[in-house]
Amino acid sequence: MKRLEGRVAIITGSGQGIGKAIALGMAREGAAVVIAEIGEANGLQVKSDVEGLGGKASAIPTDVSREDSVNAMVEQSIKEFGRVDILVNNAGIYPVSPIEEMAEELWDRVIGTNLTGTFLCSKAVVPAFLKQRAGRIINIASGRALQGAVEGAHYAASKAGIIGFTKALALEVAPYGVTVNAICPGVTDTAQPRGHRTEEELYAMAAKIPLGRIGQTEDLVGPAIFLASDAARFVTGQMVIVNGGAIMW
Amino acid sequence: METSEKKIAVVSGGAGGIGAAVVSRLAQGGFVPVILDRDESLGREVLARLGLQEGQGAFLLVDVTKKPQVHGAFERVRAEFRRIDVLVNLAGGTLHAKLIQDFPLKEWREVIDANLKSTFLCCQAVFPIMKTQRSGSIINTASNYGVTGSATRTAYSAAKAGIIAFTKSIAAELAPYGVRANVIAPGRTATQRVMGQYDAETWAAKGREIPMGRAAEPAEIAEGVAFLAGDDSGYMTGQTLHVNGGMVMP
Numbered sequence: 001m002k003r004l005e006g007r008v009a010i011i012t013g014s015g016q017g018i019g020k021a022i023a024l025g026m027a028r029e030g031a032a033v034v035i036a037e038i039g040e041a042n043g044l045q046v047k048s049d050v051e052g053l054g055g056k057a058s059a060i061p062t063d064v065s066r067e068d069s070v071n072a073m074v075e076q077s078i079k080e081f082g083r084v085d086i087l088v089n090n091a092g093i094y095p096v097s098p099i100e101e102m103a104e105e106l107w108d109r110v111i112g113t114n115l116t117g118t119f120l121c122s123k124a125v126v127p128a129f130l131k132q133r134a135g136r137i138i139n140i141a142s143g144r145a146l147q148g149a150v151e152g153a154h155y156a157a158s159k160a161g162i163i164g165f166t167k168a169l170a171l172e173v174a175p176y177g178v179t180v181n182a183i184c185p186g187v188t189d190t191a192q193p194r195g196h197r198t199e200e201e202l203y204a205m206a207a208k209i210p211l212g213r214i215g216q217t218e219d220l221v222g223p224a225i226f227l228a229s230d231a232a233r234f235v236t237g238q239m240v241i242v243n244g245g246a247i248m249w
Numbered sequence: 250m251e252t253s254e255k256k257i258a259v260v261s262g263g264a265g266g267i268g269a270a271v272v273s274r275l276a277q278g279g280f281v282p283v284i285l286d287r288d289e290s291l292g293r294e295v296l297a298r299l300g301l302q303e304g305q306g307a308f309l310l311v312d313v314t315k316k317p318q319v320h321g322a323f324e325r326v327r328a329e330f331r332r333i334d335v336l337v338n339l340a341g342g343t344l345h346a347k348l349i350q351d352f353p354l355k356e357w358r359e360v361i362d363a364n365l366k367s368t369f370l371c372c373q374a375v376f377p378i379m380k381t382q383r384s385g386s387i388i389n390t391a392s393n394y395g396v397t398g399s400a401t402r403t404a405y406s407a408a409k410a411g412i413i414a415f416t417k418s419i420a421a422e423l424a425p426y427g428v429r430a431n432v433i434a435p436g437r438t439a440t441q442r443v444m445g446q447y448d449a450e451t452w453a454a455k456g457r458e459i460p461m462g463r464a465a466e467p468a469e470i471a472e473g474v475a476f477l478a479g480d481d482s483g484y485m486t487g488q489t490l491h492v493n494g495g496m497v498m499p
Binding site: 167170177211215221225226232233238241243 | 417420421424425427429460461462465466469472473475476479480481482483484485486487488489490491492493494495498
Protein backbone atom coordinates (compact mmCIF):
# COMPACT_ATOMS: atom_id res chain seq x y z
CA MET A 1 0.00 0.00 0.00
CA LYS A 2 1.35 3.41 -0.92
CA ARG A 3 1.66 5.64 2.10
CA LEU A 4 0.97 9.01 0.51
CA GLU A 5 -1.69 8.04 -2.03
CA GLY A 6 -3.86 10.98 -3.01
CA ARG A 7 -1.74 13.55 -1.17
CA VAL A 8 -0.23 16.66 -2.66
CA ALA A 9 3.26 17.59 -1.49
CA ILE A 10 5.16 20.81 -2.08
CA ILE A 11 8.92 20.33 -1.81
CA THR A 12 11.00 23.49 -2.02
CA GLY A 13 14.47 23.41 -3.50
CA SER A 14 13.71 20.03 -5.04
CA GLY A 15 15.59 20.55 -8.28
CA GLN A 16 18.61 18.75 -6.82
CA GLY A 17 20.07 17.07 -3.77
CA ILE A 18 17.98 16.15 -0.74
CA GLY A 19 14.86 17.90 -2.04
CA LYS A 20 14.96 16.00 -5.29
CA ALA A 21 15.33 12.66 -3.49
CA ILE A 22 12.38 13.49 -1.22
CA ALA A 23 10.24 14.57 -4.18
CA LEU A 24 10.96 11.33 -6.03
CA GLY A 25 10.43 9.31 -2.84
CA MET A 26 7.09 10.93 -2.09
CA ALA A 27 6.01 10.45 -5.70
CA ARG A 28 6.86 6.74 -5.41
CA GLU A 29 4.55 6.66 -2.37
CA GLY A 30 1.70 8.03 -4.45
CA ALA A 31 1.87 11.77 -3.79
CA ALA A 32 1.51 14.39 -6.50
CA VAL A 33 4.54 16.61 -6.05
CA VAL A 34 5.18 20.27 -6.63
CA ILE A 35 8.81 20.98 -7.49
CA ALA A 36 9.12 24.50 -6.09
CA GLU A 37 12.58 25.31 -7.35
CA ILE A 38 14.40 28.50 -8.26
CA GLY A 39 16.37 26.85 -11.07
CA GLU A 40 13.83 26.34 -13.82
CA ALA A 41 15.77 23.74 -15.83
CA ASN A 42 16.44 21.58 -12.77
CA GLY A 43 12.80 21.80 -11.74
CA LEU A 44 11.59 20.67 -15.15
CA GLN A 45 14.07 17.79 -15.12
CA VAL A 46 12.76 16.50 -11.78
CA LYS A 47 9.18 16.91 -13.00
CA SER A 48 9.99 14.70 -15.96
CA ASP A 49 11.78 12.20 -13.67
CA VAL A 50 8.64 11.96 -11.52
CA GLU A 51 6.46 11.53 -14.60
CA GLY A 52 8.85 8.83 -15.75
CA LEU A 53 7.96 6.96 -12.55
CA GLY A 54 4.29 7.30 -13.46
CA GLY A 55 3.78 10.07 -10.92
CA LYS A 56 2.17 13.48 -11.10
CA ALA A 57 4.34 16.57 -10.80
CA SER A 58 4.38 20.25 -11.43
CA ALA A 59 7.52 22.40 -11.60
CA ILE A 60 6.90 25.92 -10.34
CA PRO A 61 9.84 28.34 -10.43
CA THR A 62 9.95 29.77 -6.91
CA ASP A 63 12.16 32.11 -4.91
CA VAL A 64 11.29 31.14 -1.34
CA SER A 65 12.77 34.36 0.01
CA ARG A 66 10.10 36.43 -1.79
CA GLU A 67 6.59 36.46 -0.42
CA ASP A 68 4.92 37.15 -3.78
CA SER A 69 6.77 34.24 -5.39
CA VAL A 70 5.86 31.86 -2.54
CA ASN A 71 2.20 32.88 -2.49
CA ALA A 72 1.92 32.50 -6.25
CA MET A 73 3.51 29.03 -6.02
CA VAL A 74 1.09 27.82 -3.33
CA GLU A 75 -1.86 29.30 -5.19
CA GLN A 76 -0.84 27.59 -8.41
CA SER A 77 -0.27 24.27 -6.58
CA ILE A 78 -3.80 24.33 -5.19
CA LYS A 79 -5.18 25.34 -8.58
CA GLU A 80 -3.41 22.46 -10.34
CA PHE A 81 -3.97 19.69 -7.82
CA GLY A 82 -7.00 20.92 -5.88
CA ARG A 83 -5.34 20.76 -2.47
CA VAL A 84 -2.08 20.64 -0.59
CA ASP A 85 -1.33 18.22 2.26
CA ILE A 86 2.41 18.25 2.78
CA LEU A 87 5.03 21.01 2.74
CA VAL A 88 8.72 20.16 2.85
CA ASN A 89 10.78 23.28 3.49
CA ASN A 90 14.05 22.14 2.01
CA ALA A 91 15.33 25.10 -0.01
CA GLY A 92 18.52 26.34 1.53
CA ILE A 93 21.92 27.79 0.79
CA TYR A 94 25.25 27.42 2.54
CA PRO A 95 27.88 29.80 1.15
CA VAL A 96 30.76 29.31 3.59
CA SER A 97 32.37 32.42 5.00
CA PRO A 98 34.53 33.22 8.02
CA ILE A 99 32.72 35.62 10.32
CA GLU A 100 35.14 38.52 9.80
CA GLU A 101 34.51 38.43 6.06
CA MET A 102 30.79 37.75 6.28
CA ALA A 103 29.06 40.58 4.46
CA GLU A 104 25.72 41.72 5.79
CA GLU A 105 24.28 41.00 2.37
CA LEU A 106 25.43 37.37 2.60
CA TRP A 107 23.99 37.04 6.11
CA ASP A 108 20.67 38.42 4.89
CA ARG A 109 20.64 36.07 1.93
CA VAL A 110 21.24 32.95 4.06
CA ILE A 111 18.68 33.93 6.70
CA GLY A 112 16.31 35.08 3.95
CA THR A 113 16.39 31.80 2.06
CA ASN A 114 16.75 29.26 4.83
CA LEU A 115 14.75 30.77 7.67
CA THR A 116 12.49 33.40 6.14
CA GLY A 117 11.78 31.04 3.24
CA THR A 118 10.60 28.41 5.72
CA PHE A 119 8.39 31.01 7.40
CA LEU A 120 6.89 32.28 4.15
CA CYS A 121 6.10 28.86 2.72
CA SER A 122 4.61 27.67 6.03
CA LYS A 123 2.51 30.80 6.34
CA ALA A 124 1.22 30.31 2.82
CA VAL A 125 0.00 26.73 3.35
CA VAL A 126 -1.28 27.03 6.93
CA PRO A 127 -4.70 28.49 6.03
CA ALA A 128 -5.45 25.46 3.84
CA PHE A 129 -4.11 23.07 6.51
CA LEU A 130 -6.25 24.62 9.26
CA LYS A 131 -9.32 24.52 7.04
CA GLN A 132 -8.90 20.85 6.21
CA ARG A 133 -7.80 20.14 9.80
CA ALA A 134 -4.88 18.14 8.46
CA GLY A 135 -1.48 18.87 7.07
CA ARG A 136 2.19 18.15 7.51
CA ILE A 137 5.09 20.55 7.53
CA ILE A 138 8.57 19.07 7.43
CA ASN A 139 11.44 21.50 7.81
CA ILE A 140 14.92 20.51 6.79
CA ALA A 141 17.21 21.84 9.52
CA SER A 142 20.73 20.56 10.10
CA GLY A 143 23.07 19.06 12.67
CA ARG A 144 24.82 22.42 12.37
CA ALA A 145 21.90 23.95 14.26
CA LEU A 146 22.89 21.81 17.24
CA GLN A 147 26.66 22.14 17.17
CA GLY A 148 27.46 25.18 15.09
CA ALA A 149 29.69 25.34 12.03
CA VAL A 150 33.06 26.90 11.36
CA GLU A 151 32.63 29.46 8.57
CA GLY A 152 28.91 28.85 8.80
CA ALA A 153 27.63 31.15 11.52
CA HIS A 154 24.86 32.43 9.26
CA TYR A 155 23.89 28.89 8.27
CA ALA A 156 23.92 27.55 11.84
CA ALA A 157 21.83 30.52 13.00
CA SER A 158 19.32 30.01 10.20
CA LYS A 159 18.98 26.28 10.91
CA ALA A 160 18.68 26.74 14.69
CA GLY A 161 16.06 29.36 13.89
CA ILE A 162 14.19 26.75 11.86
CA ILE A 163 14.11 24.47 14.90
CA GLY A 164 12.69 27.21 17.14
CA PHE A 165 10.19 28.07 14.43
CA THR A 166 9.22 24.39 14.10
CA LYS A 167 8.41 24.10 17.80
CA ALA A 168 6.49 27.37 17.94
CA LEU A 169 4.43 26.59 14.85
CA ALA A 170 3.83 23.04 16.10
CA LEU A 171 2.22 24.47 19.26
CA GLU A 172 0.15 26.90 17.23
CA VAL A 173 -1.35 24.40 14.80
CA ALA A 174 -1.54 21.29 17.01
CA PRO A 175 -5.22 21.89 17.94
CA TYR A 176 -6.03 21.47 14.24
CA GLY A 177 -4.28 18.13 13.88
CA VAL A 178 -1.51 19.70 11.81
CA THR A 179 2.02 18.56 12.65
CA VAL A 180 5.30 20.39 12.19
CA ASN A 181 8.63 18.62 12.55
CA ALA A 182 12.25 19.09 11.56
CA ILE A 183 14.71 16.69 10.02
CA CYS A 184 18.35 17.35 10.85
CA PRO A 185 20.62 15.75 8.26
CA GLY A 186 24.32 15.42 8.82
CA VAL A 187 26.87 15.90 6.06
CA THR A 188 25.15 14.67 2.93
CA ASP A 189 26.72 13.76 -0.37
CA THR A 190 25.39 16.58 -2.55
CA ALA A 191 26.87 19.40 -4.59
CA GLN A 192 26.91 21.54 -1.45
CA PRO A 193 29.75 19.93 0.57
CA ARG A 194 31.55 18.94 -2.62
CA GLY A 195 31.68 22.62 -3.52
CA HIS A 196 34.08 23.39 -0.69
CA ARG A 197 35.43 20.03 0.51
CA THR A 198 38.00 17.80 -1.10
CA GLU A 199 37.40 14.08 -1.52
CA GLU A 200 39.99 13.46 1.24
CA GLU A 201 38.12 15.76 3.61
CA LEU A 202 34.88 13.89 2.94
CA TYR A 203 36.59 10.56 3.63
CA ALA A 204 38.00 11.96 6.87
CA MET A 205 34.50 13.07 7.87
CA ALA A 206 33.06 9.64 7.06
CA ALA A 207 35.67 7.95 9.23
CA LYS A 208 34.45 9.93 12.23
CA ILE A 209 30.79 9.00 11.72
CA PRO A 210 29.72 5.93 13.74
CA LEU A 211 27.93 4.29 10.79
CA GLY A 212 31.10 4.82 8.76
CA ARG A 213 29.92 6.92 5.86
CA ILE A 214 28.50 10.35 5.09
CA GLY A 215 24.81 10.55 4.30
CA GLN A 216 23.26 9.94 0.92
CA THR A 217 20.20 11.92 -0.14
CA GLU A 218 18.21 8.66 -0.08
CA ASP A 219 18.83 8.40 3.69
CA LEU A 220 16.52 11.37 4.24
CA VAL A 221 13.66 9.97 2.19
CA GLY A 222 12.39 7.37 4.70
CA PRO A 223 12.26 9.84 7.59
CA ALA A 224 10.49 12.44 5.42
CA ILE A 225 7.89 9.92 4.26
CA PHE A 226 7.40 8.72 7.84
CA LEU A 227 6.74 12.27 9.05
CA ALA A 228 4.38 12.92 6.13
CA SER A 229 2.44 9.68 6.57
CA ASP A 230 -0.41 8.69 8.90
CA ALA A 231 2.11 6.74 10.97
CA ALA A 232 3.50 9.99 12.43
CA ARG A 233 0.19 11.71 13.17
CA PHE A 234 1.08 12.14 16.87
CA VAL A 235 4.66 13.30 16.28
CA THR A 236 4.94 17.08 16.38
CA GLY A 237 7.49 19.71 17.32
CA GLN A 238 10.27 17.16 17.12
CA MET A 239 13.66 16.85 15.48
CA VAL A 240 14.44 13.67 13.60
CA ILE A 241 18.21 13.50 13.42
CA VAL A 242 19.54 11.49 10.49
CA ASN A 243 23.32 11.55 10.49
CA GLY A 244 24.72 8.06 11.01
CA GLY A 245 25.26 8.89 14.67
CA ALA A 246 27.59 11.84 13.97
CA ILE A 247 25.76 13.86 16.61
CA MET A 248 23.58 12.02 19.11
CA TRP A 249 21.16 14.50 20.58
CA MET B 250 8.81 -19.26 4.09
CA GLU B 251 11.42 -20.99 6.22
CA THR B 252 11.69 -19.74 9.77
CA SER B 253 15.32 -18.89 9.20
CA GLU B 254 14.43 -16.45 6.41
CA LYS B 255 11.94 -14.54 8.48
CA LYS B 256 12.83 -11.42 10.37
CA ILE B 257 12.69 -11.86 14.12
CA ALA B 258 11.71 -9.12 16.57
CA VAL B 259 12.13 -9.63 20.31
CA VAL B 260 9.89 -7.39 22.41
CA SER B 261 10.52 -7.21 26.14
CA GLY B 262 7.37 -6.18 27.98
CA GLY B 263 5.43 -7.24 24.92
CA ALA B 264 2.38 -8.20 26.97
CA GLY B 265 1.79 -4.63 28.23
CA GLY B 266 -0.38 -1.93 26.71
CA ILE B 267 2.22 -0.39 24.42
CA GLY B 268 3.91 -3.78 24.08
CA ALA B 269 0.85 -5.45 22.60
CA ALA B 270 0.50 -2.64 20.05
CA VAL B 271 4.19 -2.92 19.12
CA VAL B 272 3.95 -6.70 18.74
CA SER B 273 0.88 -6.28 16.55
CA ARG B 274 2.50 -3.60 14.38
CA LEU B 275 5.74 -5.56 13.92
CA ALA B 276 3.80 -8.74 13.06
CA GLN B 277 1.86 -6.73 10.50
CA GLY B 278 5.20 -5.56 9.09
CA GLY B 279 6.27 -9.15 8.51
CA PHE B 280 8.30 -9.76 11.67
CA VAL B 281 8.00 -12.88 13.82
CA PRO B 282 7.43 -11.38 17.27
CA VAL B 283 8.95 -12.97 20.33
CA ILE B 284 7.49 -11.64 23.58
CA LEU B 285 9.55 -11.61 26.76
CA ASP B 286 7.32 -10.85 29.72
CA ARG B 287 6.50 -11.82 33.28
CA ASP B 288 2.79 -12.11 32.49
CA GLU B 289 2.36 -15.37 30.63
CA SER B 290 -1.41 -15.34 30.20
CA LEU B 291 -1.44 -11.76 28.90
CA GLY B 292 1.53 -12.48 26.63
CA ARG B 293 -0.04 -15.58 25.12
CA GLU B 294 -3.29 -13.67 24.72
CA VAL B 295 -1.47 -11.02 22.64
CA LEU B 296 -0.18 -13.70 20.27
CA ALA B 297 -3.55 -15.47 20.14
CA ARG B 298 -5.38 -12.25 19.32
CA LEU B 299 -3.07 -11.84 16.33
CA GLY B 300 -3.84 -15.40 15.26
CA LEU B 301 -0.15 -16.31 15.31
CA GLN B 302 0.53 -20.04 15.15
CA GLU B 303 3.61 -21.89 16.35
CA GLY B 304 6.65 -20.52 14.50
CA GLN B 305 4.91 -17.24 13.65
CA GLY B 306 5.40 -15.85 17.13
CA ALA B 307 6.59 -16.95 20.53
CA PHE B 308 6.26 -16.15 24.20
CA LEU B 309 9.03 -16.62 26.76
CA LEU B 310 8.38 -16.19 30.46
CA VAL B 311 11.22 -13.96 31.59
CA ASP B 312 11.94 -11.57 34.41
CA VAL B 313 14.14 -9.17 32.43
CA THR B 314 15.82 -7.87 35.58
CA LYS B 315 17.49 -11.27 36.11
CA LYS B 316 20.62 -11.81 34.07
CA PRO B 317 20.53 -15.65 33.86
CA GLN B 318 16.90 -15.55 32.72
CA VAL B 319 17.61 -12.87 30.11
CA HIS B 320 20.67 -14.58 28.68
CA GLY B 321 18.86 -17.92 28.70
CA ALA B 322 15.94 -16.42 26.81
CA PHE B 323 18.13 -14.93 24.08
CA GLU B 324 19.94 -18.26 23.71
CA ARG B 325 16.59 -19.98 23.22
CA VAL B 326 15.54 -17.43 20.62
CA ARG B 327 18.82 -17.90 18.79
CA ALA B 328 18.48 -21.68 18.91
CA GLU B 329 14.93 -21.63 17.60
CA PHE B 330 14.99 -18.75 15.09
CA ARG B 331 18.69 -18.45 14.21
CA ARG B 332 18.67 -14.65 14.23
CA ILE B 333 17.32 -11.50 15.89
CA ASP B 334 16.75 -8.52 13.62
CA VAL B 335 15.04 -6.19 16.05
CA LEU B 336 15.03 -5.82 19.82
CA VAL B 337 12.47 -3.54 21.43
CA ASN B 338 12.96 -2.98 25.16
CA LEU B 339 9.59 -1.92 26.51
CA ALA B 340 9.61 -3.56 29.93
CA GLY B 341 9.42 -1.13 32.80
CA GLY B 342 7.17 1.59 34.07
CA THR B 343 6.88 4.21 36.78
CA LEU B 344 6.15 1.54 39.45
CA HIS B 345 6.60 3.92 42.40
CA ALA B 346 5.86 7.64 42.54
CA LYS B 347 6.74 9.33 45.82
CA LEU B 348 8.40 12.45 47.13
CA ILE B 349 12.15 12.01 47.47
CA GLN B 350 12.15 12.04 51.28
CA ASP B 351 9.64 9.18 51.24
CA PHE B 352 11.28 7.13 48.51
CA PRO B 353 12.62 3.87 50.00
CA LEU B 354 15.91 2.66 48.55
CA LYS B 355 14.31 -0.71 47.84
CA GLU B 356 11.70 0.89 45.61
CA TRP B 357 14.30 3.13 43.95
CA ARG B 358 16.23 0.00 43.01
CA GLU B 359 13.10 -1.70 41.70
CA VAL B 360 12.42 1.20 39.35
CA ILE B 361 16.01 1.45 38.16
CA ASP B 362 16.23 -2.31 37.62
CA ALA B 363 12.88 -2.68 35.87
CA ASN B 364 13.68 0.11 33.40
CA LEU B 365 17.42 0.64 33.09
CA LYS B 366 19.00 -2.64 34.16
CA SER B 367 16.55 -4.67 32.06
CA THR B 368 17.50 -2.58 29.04
CA PHE B 369 21.19 -3.15 29.74
CA LEU B 370 20.75 -6.91 30.18
CA CYS B 371 18.69 -7.40 27.01
CA CYS B 372 21.08 -5.27 24.92
CA GLN B 373 24.05 -7.15 26.30
CA ALA B 374 22.43 -10.48 25.48
CA VAL B 375 21.47 -9.51 21.93
CA PHE B 376 24.82 -7.90 21.13
CA PRO B 377 26.75 -11.06 20.12
CA ILE B 378 23.86 -12.19 17.93
CA MET B 379 23.53 -8.90 16.06
CA LYS B 380 27.29 -8.50 15.88
CA THR B 381 27.62 -11.86 14.13
CA GLN B 382 24.79 -10.98 11.75
CA ARG B 383 26.33 -7.57 11.16
CA SER B 384 22.85 -6.12 11.20
CA GLY B 385 20.13 -5.27 13.66
CA SER B 386 18.10 -2.47 15.16
CA ILE B 387 17.63 -1.91 18.88
CA ILE B 388 14.86 0.33 20.15
CA ASN B 389 14.96 1.28 23.82
CA THR B 390 12.08 3.01 25.52
CA ALA B 391 12.57 6.25 27.39
CA SER B 392 9.91 8.82 28.17
CA ASN B 393 9.54 12.57 27.98
CA TYR B 394 10.24 12.42 31.73
CA GLY B 395 13.75 11.24 30.85
CA VAL B 396 14.28 14.74 29.48
CA THR B 397 12.09 16.93 31.67
CA GLY B 398 12.07 15.05 34.97
CA SER B 399 8.88 14.81 37.00
CA ALA B 400 8.09 15.48 40.65
CA THR B 401 7.62 12.19 42.54
CA ARG B 402 9.07 10.28 39.59
CA THR B 403 12.74 10.75 40.47
CA ALA B 404 13.64 7.10 40.00
CA TYR B 405 11.69 6.71 36.78
CA SER B 406 13.07 9.95 35.31
CA ALA B 407 16.61 8.96 36.25
CA ALA B 408 16.17 5.51 34.72
CA LYS B 409 14.75 6.94 31.50
CA ALA B 410 17.48 9.59 31.19
CA GLY B 411 19.91 6.76 31.82
CA ILE B 412 18.37 4.79 28.96
CA ILE B 413 18.91 7.71 26.58
CA ALA B 414 22.61 8.03 27.45
CA PHE B 415 23.05 4.24 27.53
CA THR B 416 21.55 4.00 24.04
CA LYS B 417 23.92 6.65 22.67
CA SER B 418 26.83 4.73 24.12
CA ILE B 419 25.86 1.38 22.65
CA ALA B 420 24.97 3.07 19.36
CA ALA B 421 28.60 4.14 19.13
CA GLU B 422 29.81 0.67 20.13
CA LEU B 423 27.55 -1.21 17.72
CA ALA B 424 27.80 1.07 14.69
CA PRO B 425 30.95 -0.59 13.28
CA TYR B 426 28.91 -3.81 13.00
CA GLY B 427 26.03 -2.16 11.16
CA VAL B 428 23.80 -2.40 14.23
CA ARG B 429 21.72 0.64 15.15
CA ALA B 430 20.30 1.69 18.51
CA ASN B 431 17.71 4.41 19.01
CA VAL B 432 15.21 5.50 21.63
CA ILE B 433 11.46 5.83 21.42
CA ALA B 434 10.13 8.32 23.96
CA PRO B 435 6.38 8.10 24.38
CA GLY B 436 4.51 10.87 26.11
CA ARG B 437 1.29 10.17 28.00
CA THR B 438 -0.22 7.11 26.38
CA ALA B 439 -3.71 5.72 26.67
CA THR B 440 -2.94 2.27 28.02
CA GLN B 441 -5.28 0.62 30.50
CA ARG B 442 -2.58 0.78 33.14
CA VAL B 443 -2.15 4.54 32.81
CA MET B 444 -5.83 5.37 32.29
CA GLY B 445 -6.67 3.29 35.36
CA GLN B 446 -4.90 5.90 37.52
CA TYR B 447 -7.36 8.66 36.61
CA ASP B 448 -11.12 9.18 36.62
CA ALA B 449 -12.59 9.98 33.20
CA GLU B 450 -12.80 13.70 33.87
CA THR B 451 -9.20 14.05 35.04
CA TRP B 452 -8.03 11.94 32.11
CA ALA B 453 -9.79 14.24 29.65
CA ALA B 454 -8.37 17.32 31.39
CA LYS B 455 -4.87 15.81 31.25
CA GLY B 456 -5.39 15.28 27.52
CA ARG B 457 -6.26 18.92 26.98
CA GLU B 458 -2.90 19.93 28.47
CA ILE B 459 -1.21 18.28 25.48
CA PRO B 460 -0.89 20.49 22.37
CA MET B 461 -2.63 17.90 20.20
CA GLY B 462 -5.41 17.69 22.76
CA ARG B 463 -5.19 14.06 23.84
CA ALA B 464 -2.88 11.27 24.94
CA ALA B 465 -1.18 8.99 22.42
CA GLU B 466 -2.82 5.78 21.31
CA PRO B 467 -0.53 2.77 21.85
CA ALA B 468 -0.72 2.17 18.09
CA GLU B 469 0.85 5.60 17.50
CA ILE B 470 3.83 4.69 19.66
CA ALA B 471 4.05 1.40 17.78
CA GLU B 472 4.33 3.29 14.48
CA GLY B 473 7.34 5.15 15.83
CA VAL B 474 8.92 1.87 16.89
CA ALA B 475 8.25 0.36 13.46
CA PHE B 476 9.95 3.35 11.83
CA LEU B 477 13.03 2.92 13.99
CA ALA B 478 13.01 -0.85 13.41
CA GLY B 479 12.95 -0.64 9.63
CA ASP B 480 15.08 0.54 6.74
CA ASP B 481 13.41 3.96 6.59
CA SER B 482 15.59 4.96 9.54
CA GLY B 483 18.65 3.12 8.22
CA TYR B 484 20.98 6.10 8.69
CA MET B 485 19.73 6.95 12.18
CA THR B 486 21.51 5.80 15.28
CA GLY B 487 21.85 7.14 18.82
CA GLN B 488 18.76 9.32 18.45
CA THR B 489 15.53 9.77 20.38
CA LEU B 490 12.14 9.89 18.69
CA HIS B 491 9.52 11.60 20.82
CA VAL B 492 5.92 10.64 20.12
CA ASN B 493 3.94 12.85 22.45
CA GLY B 494 1.60 15.16 20.53
CA GLY B 495 3.88 18.09 21.25
CA MET B 496 3.84 17.60 25.04
CA VAL B 497 7.61 18.01 25.17
CA MET B 498 9.83 19.37 22.41
CA PRO B 499 13.41 18.92 23.53
